[in-house]
Amino acid sequence: MKYIDGSIKEYLKDLSAKLPAPGGGSAAALDAALGAALISMVVNFTLGKPKYAEHEKVLSGILEKSEKLKNEFMNLVDLDVVAYKSKNLRDSLDVPFMVCRLCWEGIKLCAPLVKKGNINLISDVAVAAILFEAAFASACFNVEINLKSLGDKKLANSIKKELGHKGKFIKKIRTKMEVKIGDIIRG
Numbered sequence: 001m002k003y004i005d006g007s008i009k010e011y012l013k014d015l016s017a018k019l020p021a022p023g024g025g026s027a028a029a030l031d032a033a034l035g036a037a038l039i040s041m042v043v044n045f046t047l048g049k050p051k052y053a054e055h056e057k058v059l060s061g062i063l064e065k066s067e068k069l070k071n072e073f074m075n076l077v078d079l080d081v082v083a084y085k086s087k088n089l090r091d092s093l094d095v096p097f098m099v100c101r102l103c104w105e106g107i108k109l110c111a112p113l114v115k116k117g118n119i120n121l122i123s124d125v126a127v128a129a130i131l132f133e134a135a136f137a138s139a140c141f142n143v144e145i146n147l148k149s150l151g152d153k154k155l156a157n158s159i160k161k162e163l164g165h166k167g168k169f170i171k172k173i174r175t176k177m178e179v180k181i182g183d184i185i186r187g
Contacts, residue, residue: 028138033073035131
C-alpha cells in the first residue's frame, strides 16, 4: 500500500493494527514530514509581508528546501514499509539512515526562521525543530538495531560516528532555538 497518496486516518489505522508494517521507521519519517510541512507553512505566512521583505530570497530558498524535504520524507514513509516487508537488511538500514540525514538538513532550516520568519509563528518553528529531533532519535534506534543485525563493524562504526555528530548538532540547534524563542516570548 502507498500511504503517500492515502489519508492520515488510513495510515493510523494500519499503524495501530496487528500488521508488520507500517511501524516505527515509517512513523519517524512521517514525523519528519510534519516538521518540514510546518517550516513551509511558516515561510508561506512570511513571504509577501512588508516587514520581512528583506529576507524574501532566503525565505524562498528555505521554502524550496522544506518542500523537497517534505516530499522525500513522505516517500520514506512508504519506502520503510517496503524495506521492512522485503526483509533486506541493507534496505532496512538505508531508509532510517536517510531519515536521520534528512532530519539534520531539516533542522538547519529552523534556525534562520527564528529571526527571518513571521514572529507570530515562532512556536511552529519550535514544533518543527522538536519533530525533526524526535524523528532523528526514532530513526537512530532503527539504524542501530539494523546495524547489529547486519554484522559489519566497520560500517557500523562509521554510521554511529556520523549519527553521533549529527545528533549533537541537532540537539545544539534545538537548544539554541529554545533559548531564542524564550527570549522572544519574554519580550
